[in-house]
Amino acid sequence: MPLWQVVVVLNLTFAVGLGLGYAGWGRRVGALEREVNADRARIERLERERGACARGAKAGEQQWEGRGLVRAVYPRLLVITHEEIRGLLPARTTSFAVPATTSAPRVGDAVRFSLRGTAPDDVAIVAIEGW
Amino acid sequence: MKALLLGAVWIHLASSVLLVGALFLLLLAGPSANATIRRWERSVVDWSRGLVVVAVVAGLVWLVARTAVFENRPGAALEPRAVWRAALDTWPGLVWLGRQGALVVLAALLWARVDVTARRDWIAARAQALGLGGLALGLASAASHAAAIGPGAAWAVAVDVSHVIATGLWVGGLPALALLLHAAGRDDDAQARATALGTARRFSHAALVAVLVLVASGSAGAVAQVGSVAALAGTTHGRLLLAKLTLLIPILALAAVNRTRLLPAAAAPGATRRLATFVTLEALLALAILALAAAMTLTTPARHAEPVWPFPFRLTLDGLDDAARRRVVAASQIGLAAVIALLGASILRRRRVPLLAGAGALVVVAAALGLPPLVVEAYPTTFRRPPVTYHATSIASGMAVYAEHCASCHGADGAGVAGADLRSPSIARRHAGEIFWLVGRGIPERGMPAFESRLAERARWDVINFVRALGAATVATTLGPRIRPDDAWLAAPDFTIAVGPLAPGALRDYRGRRIVLLVVYTLPGSRERMTALARSYELLSVLGVEIVAVPARVTGHPIVELGAAPPVLFPVVTDGTAAIVATYGLFAPGPHAEVLIDRQGYVRAVWRNDASPADTSVVQAEVERLNAEKSPPPFPDDHVH
Numbered sequence: 169m170p171l172w173q174v175v176v177v178l179n180l181t182f183a184v185g186l187g188l189g190y191a192g193w194g195r196r197v198g199a200l201e202r203e204v205n206a207d208r209a210r211i212e213r214l215e216r217e218r219g220a221c222a223r224g225a226k227a228g229e230q231q232w233e234g235r236g237l238v239r240a241v242y243p244r245l246l247v248i249t250h251e252e253i254r255g256l257l258p259a260r261t262t263s264f265a266v267p268a269t270t271s272a273p274r275v276g277d278a279v280r281f282s283l284r285g286t287a288p289d290d291v292a293i294v295a296i297e298g299w
Numbered sequence: 300m301k302a303l304l305l306g307a308v309w310i311h312l313a314s315s316v317l318l319v320g321a322l323f324l325l326l327l328a329g330p331s332a333n334a335t336i337r338r339w340e341r342s343v344v345d346w347s348r349g350l351v352v353v354a355v356v357a358g359l360v361w362l363v364a365r366t367a368v369f370e371n372r373p374g375a376a377l378e379p380r381a382v383w384r385a386a387l388d389t390w391p392g393l394v395w396l397g398r399q400g401a402l403v404v405l406a407a408l409l410w411a412r413v414d415v416t417a418r419r420d421w422i423a424a425r426a427q428a429l430g431l432g433g434l435a436l437g438l439a440s441a442a443s444h445a446a447a448i449g450p451g452a453a454w455a456v457a458v459d460v461s462h463v464i465a466t467g468l469w470v471g472g473l474p475a476l477a478l479l480l481h482a483a484g485r486d487d488d489a490q491a492r493a494t495a496l497g498t499a500r501r502f503s504h505a506a507l508v509a510v511l512v513l514v515a516s517g518s519a520g521a522v523a524q525v526g527s528v529a530a531l532a533g534t535t536h537g538r539l540l541l542a543k544l545t546l547l548i549p550i551l552a553l554a555a556v557n558r559t560r561l562l563p564a565a566a567a568p569g570a571t572r573r574l575a576t577f578v579t580l581e582a583l584l585a586l587a588i589l590a591l592a593a594a595m596t597l598t599t600p601a602r603h604a605e606p607v608w609p610f611p612f613r614l615t616l617d618g619l620d621d622a623a624r625r626r627v628v629a630a631s632q633i634g635l636a637a638v639i640a641l642l643g644a645s646i647l648r649r650r651r652v653p654l655l656a657g658a659g660a661l662v663v664v665a666a667a668l669g670l671p672p673l674v675v676e677a678y679p680t681t682f683r684r685p686p687v688t689y690h691a692t693s694i695a696s697g698m699a700v701y702a703e704h705c706a707s708c709h710g711a712d713g714a715g716v717a718g719a720d721l722r723s724p725s726i727a728r729r730h731a732g733e734i735f736w737l738v739g740r741g742i743p744e745r746g747m748p749a750f751e752s753r754l755a756e757r758a759r760w761d762v763i764n765f766v767r768a769l770g771a772a773t774v775a776t777t778l779g780p781r782i783r784p785d786d787a788w789l790a791a792p793d794f795t796i797a798v799g800p801l802a803p804g805a806l807r808d809y810r811g812r813r814i815v816l817l818v819v820y821t822l823p824g825s826r827e828r829m830t831a832l833a834r835s836y837e838l839l840s841v842l843g844v845e846i847v848a849v850p851a852r853v854t855g856h857p858i859v860e861l862g863a864a865p866p867v868l869f870p871v872v873t874d875g876t877a878a879i880v881a882t883y884g885l886f887a888p889g890p891h892a893e894v895l896i897d898r899q900g901y902v903r904a905v906w907r908n909d910a911s912p913a914d915t916s917v918v919q920a921e922v923e924r925l926n927a928e929k930s931p932p933p934f935p936d937d938h939v940h
Contacts, residue, residue, distance in 0.1 A: 170417060170419065170420055171413055171414065171415065171417075171420035171423055171424060172417075172419040172420050172422070172423030172424075175423040175424065175426075175427045176423070179427070235800075235801075236801065237798060237799040237800070237801055237858070239858070239866060239867065239868050240863065240866030240867075240868060241863060241866075247866060247868060249798060249801065249868075249870070250801075251801055251802055259801075259802070261868055274859075274863070275858060275859065275862070275863040275866070276799075276856050276858035276859035278799050278800050299800055
């Protein structure tokens, strides 16, 4: 085979190898990374569910922990300026339902609280204590 | 170790560049049956074999030296494990592997004595070698300063690749061209000389394109890496660039002489040799430029280094009065006339000398007339960036330092008793770095003492922040309760928003997102207004406003004091209120004051001395006017100037 043909074949091999390498291996790495992230989120959720279950929650419910400052107190509703609640809410001011049995804090109190529920819109405070 | 690294980078860069140029010139000359040309070709290939080995060895030395610098101990250079880590676990190391790989394949190709008698084989072998050399050279950009530019790195790397490849084709081709011309000029062989001159002509065209690419990519790179005159003149990286540009002038002059004078008349043997000498000179200067380029890759990019201004003066357009402005405008017109005369001289063939003389005279007159008003004194720290941001905490500490050390001469309000008026335009025109110099060194002839030994550097910067706030406050008296549409100029000093034990936020967190109504209140006087704000918070919130309340006096727990009914849901700052109250007291004094800060971070409306808005609809109207603004200005700088 003349030299120029060898050169062309080698360059083609190199280009095809690079393309296939990316198509196979590079994309596989991306997919694996996404899978790992999804699994990590699922593990976190399962851990919250297990935590909730250990404290007597119904099946499917999760439990989150938050810290914040009480801004307003209504019957069965607390408005709390809170830090980020991992897996649920960013840092902001949110109103949360509280059961009537819980002793109500006063405006300005710094508190730690536990939330329980299945989704962000049905969570309720199950425990609250001074920070 | 640094010297070893610099030497290795230079030799590696120079050999890679020469390799690419030599292979490029072989391709330009094309296959030839002429004995002289064949001899030249053989010697160029021999040279290339040597160069590729030198490049690989210099690359190895580079990796070893870099490992030592990277690990910060010379011994690491001899530890295989450390070198292995530097090659495999760092980005420059991976790029190095790719480049060395290309060079090794190229070495194999050059050292293998392949049969290139067939024309196609010859072209394939030479083109493949050039491609591999170009790959090895261009890959260097992937680990250059260009690759470190945040967003837009791909574009910066592309610019850098075109810069190094153009360097390779032009600079690297020069020695091989000189050899060819020399060989062709020595032999009395008309055919060889014709081939050599044809190659030189083709190279001349390619070099012109390469130089244009170099100038364009070099300018783009300089804008990205240097960015300002201060950085160009005041940093190592910038000065190396200036030296590079200075060396470029004789090279381009030589190239122009070669292209326009020597090349057209080079058919005679003597003339060919003269051209060869000139090209050799050009190549030697270019190698010196490569040394500077190698040094540049090892220095911090000028944009990120602290510039030390080398001149005792600088030029500025700021703060000119009307008379001075008229003078500058007149001078600029004379300068324009000079440019027109220069253009005329370059186009016209007759009367070139008087036109050039006239242009020169006009330039002198324009400079003499226009430059003096623009000149202001400058110091080494003129372009130093304050290390402390324009933040309420810094301004408040500056205020305390000022009261203790400065107020006796400059007055409590900065108006000047024995010292200068710190709120005057001439102070506003001074860079922060210049005030820093004057505060540190003093002005003995005017009785200003030096504070370098008495105040820590941080305290001096705090005072400068305070002086800037003082100047801003003087101008801010024109701001009232109504915003002026599309007229944002007063940067709001940043402050920390600490609410109870929650993680603290900052005013700048709202930038680009929400308008902030800063309310400094005093109970019980502000009770009624705070109640109204609490009631209308929801409405203002929907309009894009965040209210941040700061108690002017802290006695108990501010949130508890505000009470539970109606509920106050906006942030009430509980910690660090003194700094905010002191700073914003400069702009909006009073037991109760409100400041409307737009989304970009500029103060737009001020209610001072208890003149709080009658009701929410007043604030609402101003907010709606802010929301209707079409072209927001850029965010204000976090540091004073």
